[in-house]
Amino acid sequence: MHYHDILIVGGGLAGLRAAVGLCERYDVGLFSKVHPIRSHSIAAQGGINAALANNPNSRDDTWEKHAFDTIKGSDYLADQHAVEIMCKEAPNIVYEMEHWGCPFSRFPDRSIAQRPFGGAGYPRTCYSTDITGHVLLNTLYERTVSKGVKVYPEWFVVDLVIENGQCHGVIAFDLINGKIIPIRARATLFATGGYGRVYFYSTNALINTGSGIGVAYKAGVPIKDMEFVQFHPTALIGTNILMTEACRGEGGYLINNKGERFMERYVPIAMELAPRDIVSRSIQTEIDEGRGFDHPLGKYINLDLRHLGENKIQEKLPGIRKISIDFIGIDPVHDPIPIMPSQHYSMGGIDTNIRCETEIKGFYGAGECACVSVHGANRLGGNSLLDTIVFGKLASFSIPEYLESDGLTTPDESFLLRKKEEIEKKIKRLTSEGSERPFSIQMDLSRTMSACVGIFRTKDELEKALVDIAGIKERYKRVKVSSPKLHMNYELMNTLELEFMLEVAHTIALGALLREESRGAHFRRDFPARNDAEWLKHTIARIGADGKPAISFKEVVITNYQPMERKY
Amino acid sequence: MIIANTYTFKILRYDAKEPEETPSFSFYQIKVLPGLTVLAVLMRIRDEIDGTLSFRSSCRSAVCGSCAMVINGKIDLACRTQVASFGDETIILEPLPNFEIIKDLVVDLTPFWTMYEKIKPWLSRKQPDPEKEIPQSEEERDRIDQFVNCILCASCYGACPVLARNPDYMGPHAFAKLERFMLDSRDERSMRSLEEINNERGVWGCDTLLRCIDACPKDVRPTDSIVGLRKKLLKYKLFGKRNDED
Numbered sequence: 103m104h105y106h107d108i109l110i111v112g113g114g115l116a117g118l119r120a121a122v123g124l125c126e127r128y129d130v131g132l133f134s135k136v137h138p139i140r141s142h143s144i145a146a147q148g149g150i151n152a153a154l155a156n157n158p159n160s161r162d163d164t165w166e167k168h169a170f171d172t173i174k175g176s177d178y179l180a181d182q183h184a185v186e187i188m189c190k191e192a193p194n195i196v197y198e199m200e201h202w203g204c205p206f207s208r209f210p211d212r213s214i215a216q217r218p219f220g221g222a223g224y225p226r227t228c229y230s231t232d233i234t235g236h237v238l239l240n241t242l243y244e245r246t247v248s249k250g251v252k253v254y255p256e257w258f259v260v261d262l263v264i265e266n267g268q269c270h271g272v273i274a275f276d277l278i279n280g281k282i283i284p285i286r287a288r289a290t291l292f293a294t295g296g297y298g299r300v301y302f303y304s305t306n307a308l309i310n311t312g313s314g315i316g317v318a319y320k321a322g323v324p325i326k327d328m329e330f331v332q333f334h335p336t337a338l339i340g341t342n343i344l345m346t347e348a349c350r351g352e353g354g355y356l357i358n359n360k361g362e363r364f365m366e367r368y369v370p371i372a373m374e375l376a377p378r379d380i381v382s383r384s385i386q387t388e389i390d391e392g393r394g395f396d397h398p399l400g401k402y403i404n405l406d407l408r409h410l411g412e413n414k415i416q417e418k419l420p421g422i423r424k425i426s427i428d429f430i431g432i433d434p435v436h437d438p439i440p441i442m443p444s445q446h447y448s449m450g451g452i453d454t455n456i457r458c459e460t461e462i463k464g465f466y467g468a469g470e471c472a473c474v475s476v477h478g479a480n481r482l483g484g485n486s487l488l489d490t491i492v493f494g495k496l497a498s499f500s501i502p503e504y505l506e507s508d509g510l511t512t513p514d515e516s517f518l519l520r521k522k523e524e525i526e527k528k529i530k531r532l533t534s535e536g537s538e539r540p541f542s543i544q545m546d547l548s549r550t551m552s553a554c555v556g557i558f559r560t561k562d563e564l565e566k567a568l569v570d571i572a573g574i575k576e577r578y579k580r581v582k583v584s585s586p587k588l589h590m591n592y593e594l595m596n597t598l599e600l601e602f603m604l605e606v607a608h609t610i611a612l613g614a615l616l617r618e619e620s621r622g623a624h625f626r627r628d629f630p631a632r633n634d635a636e637w638l639k640h641t642i643a644r645i646g647a648d649g650k651p652a653i654s655f656k657e658v659v660i661t662n663y664q665p666m667e668r669k670y
Numbered sequence: 671m672i673i674a675n676t677y678t679f680k681i682l683r684y685d686a687k688e689p690e691e692t693p694s695f696s697f698y699q700i701k702v703l704p705g706l707t708v709l710a711v712l713m714r715i716r717d718e719i720d721g722t723l724s725f726r727s728s729c730r731s732a733v734c735g736s737c738a739m740v741i742n743g744k745i746d747l748a749c750r751t752q753v754a755s756f757g758d759e760t761i762i763l764e765p766l767p768n769f770e771i772i773k774d775l776v777v778d779l780t781p782f783w784t785m786y787e788k789i790k791p792w793l794s795r796k797q798p799d800p801e802k803e804i805p806q807s808e809e810e811r812d813r814i815d816q817f818v819n820c821i822l823c824a825s826c827y828g829a830c831p832v833l834a835r836n837p838d839y840m841g842p843h844a845f846a847k848l849e850r851f852m853l854d855s856r857d858e859r860s861m862r863s864l865e866e867i868n869n870e871r872g873v874w875g876c877d878t879l880l881r882c883i884d885a886c887p888k889d890v891r892p893t894d895s896i897v898g899l900r901k902k903l904l905k906y907k908l909f910g911k912r913n914d915e916d
């Protein structure tokens with residue numbers, strides 16, 4: 103049977119950073135359903151936050167101020183000790199990535215350039231033009247190549263094997279060879295990214311199904327704060343490709359059909375650089391109240407960069423210019439970009455602590471699939487890339503401590519073999535009988551989520567979403583995949599993932615229904631105020647004996663920052 | 671009024687697990703709204719018509735490099751190619767040349783990655799790292815810009831005429847990556863480490879037909895890197911230097 107000391111699932115920033123930190127001392131296997139370079143991290147544009155104080159306007163920036171901005175941005179739902187660890191580590195992380203070759207953009211004094219981002223008191227977002235994720239992921243991949251990390255590209259993890267409160271490994275589907283393979287490991291880290299594609303309108307890569315979160319949840323791992331879903335204010339209409347916050351950081355305006363810079367009415371000081379939850383609600387309100395523009399692809403608002411001029415656009419936002427031209431035929435030098443808010447980031451995820459540990463012995467989570475929580479109810483732009491690398495690194499410290507501790511039982515082959523048989527049976531069922539097409543199930547699920555569990559939420563809509571999801575789950579029992587061949591069968595992989603997307607969606611909608619307050623990205627029209635007395639707590643969902651989510655709550659860790667009203 | 675046009679997609683099908691079957695085309699008729707990309711149509715075909723079709727995709731925004739293929743005779747990313755851009759009702763899709771096919775539009779990129787790894791694609795330093803960042807000027811950063819932009823989609827590899835006749839050739843992507851480090855003011859690798867490319871499998875094998883430049887969806891010019899590396903090799907032969915000792 104395949105064996106590794108440590109098994110890492112996910113080849114994005116979090117997974118690669120953990121692998122780099124572990125591979126010299128342990129036998130590490132890194133599994134990813136796509137080649138690591140194709141991971142969603144590659145698409146990050148705007149930058150990564152660290153209080154380097156390089157910008158002439160930020161000489162007195164400190165990691166404590168970064169922590170405060172993050173906690174305030176989180177609407178006080180973040181665990182403050184975790185935020186402090188992340189922000190304190192941030193400069194080290196950025197320098198380390200730079201030393202490993204990351205080509206950051208530079209200031210005239212030859213230091214790393216930093217730009218303003220939403221919700222931040224100082225310009226502290228380090229970047230490489232508008233391809234920051236691309237340069238970070240390439241740098242970390244280069245590092246894993248230099249260290250000879252064993253990578254299994256195009257291996258999809260379908261199950262997590264947990265018995266007696268301990269993780270014994272995973273069951274993987276080797277897509278190229280069409281084999282179901284159990285892999286035994288002493289420790290397993292999930293770094294499987296976000297669940298954007300549970301929504302119809304999403305900036306995320308097509309592969310961001312959240313299956314890692316769903317696999318863990320189904321195997322009995324608790325997941326946290328699923329109702330907190332970030333909607334990015336500026337996604338291109340039609341394809342919903344992201345137009346980075348750096349467009350506004352560099353000075354872009356949001357304009358309605360009356361020609362107004364309408365953010366003035368909502369957040370007169372921060373304007374376009376208010377945090378994402380607030381800007382998205384403002385845009386949606388403009389559209390709902392008839393001040394948007396019409397287009398066959400949907401209603402929209404203009405993101406206007408024209409006043410920045412061709413030189414600045416070409417120098418700072420070349421990727422945005424190219425995407426606009428390639429995907430909607432608009433050159434932002436001459437015309438405004440039509441945008442709408444879209445699902446963007448998963449604040450919730452696998453319930454982890456500052457050591458990336460979960461409730462299960464030997465099972466860890468890091469990056470977007472995990473919820474420590476450093477982002478609370480709303481993530482600040484530039485904090486997610488940071489989160490992935492910081493916690494990827496921290497996992498590489500805490501996993502060895504676990505492996506060196508006394509009294510560990512060795513992972514058991516028999517559990518894995520049993521699970522493998524179950525998966526094979528499941529696949530047999532999916533490929534033999536049934537009448538439902540997988541894509542139509544996914545389409546209906548994602549449309550329900552965008553329509554009923556979106557930027558503005560109400561009890562009625564959320565209840566409807568839960569009823570719909572229950573119906574879609576019933577239909578899933580009759581789903582059928584066209585071909586019984588396993589190799590290169592993407593339809594089969596998508597269908598296996600769909601099972602987990604349904605669970606992820608279910609916990610999001612349920613969490614949103616239960617949380618009768620508005621906080622950060624979770625806005626209830628019927629409960630428009632934040633309610634610290636009753637709701638300053640994390641939502642925990644774990645799968646119950648009946649297969650349905652059982653909800654409990656967990657304290658928020660407060661260190662130095664008492665919850666205040668959130669004003670910008 | 672936006673009108674959907676009907677297109678015929680002609681897609682090469684092959685399965686390496688059934689080598690006795692020869693590659694052949696499947697035909698799909700599909701109605702397409704203007705503005706739709708080839709990738710969007712491929713997804714619809716797989717979802718609604720033929721679940722057995724295999725192709726790679728991920729970001730759908732021309733940054734991850736998954737979906738390079740031959741579209742009506744030209745190599746490009748399926749995700750950034752508009753169906754309507756050809757002015758033709760038939761769209762022919764084939765896998766990237768110069769690779770073994772795994773299935774349909776999916777090719778085996780192993781040789782591509784092997785060559786990538788051969789040039790040691792990482793920042794090579796001799797001095798100890800400073801406490802903060804290694805200083806670099808804006809101009810020095812700009813110098814590597816085009817090569818930094820490479821998304822490793824293998825379009826150039828598929829387009830390369832040298833690789834078509836000599837599979838041992840390292841490929842344009844490897845040189846572009848190597849030059850990205852050679853031009854980086856922070857990199858301290860020795861010229862001696864360039865021996866790997868100082869031969870016909872390396873930079874001297876290039877015909878300079880510039881097909882790689884035409885094929886690149888990110889405006890990278892691998893030929894610039896080949897010319898740059900050749901110059902460095904010649905200069906080194908004549909004058910020595912650049913961290914000779916190694």
Ligand SMILES: Cc1cc2nc3c(=O)[nH]c(=O)nc-3n(C[C@H](O)[C@H](O)[C@H](O)COP(=O)(O)OP(=O)(O)OC[C@H]3O[C@@H](n4cnc5c(N)ncnc54)[C@H](O)[C@@H]3O)c2cc1C
Pocket residue numbers: 111112113114115116117133134135136137138141142143144145146147148149150151234235257258259260293294295296305306307309310313314344346446447468469470471483484485486487488490
């Ligand atoms: C368009 C866009 C722009 C962004 N820009 C910024 C920005 O400027 N700054 C910022 O801070 N954040 C940004 N973000 C957010 C940030 O990019 C992501 O949160 C972060 O990259 C996630 O990294 P990760 O390592 O957790 O996961 P990912 O990079 O998503 O990687 C997940 C990995 O897990 C693998 N995987 C998943 N499921 C399975 C499975 N079941 N089996 C096997 N493998 C699996 C995948 O193959 C992949 O390798 C942006 C996000 C988007 C959508």
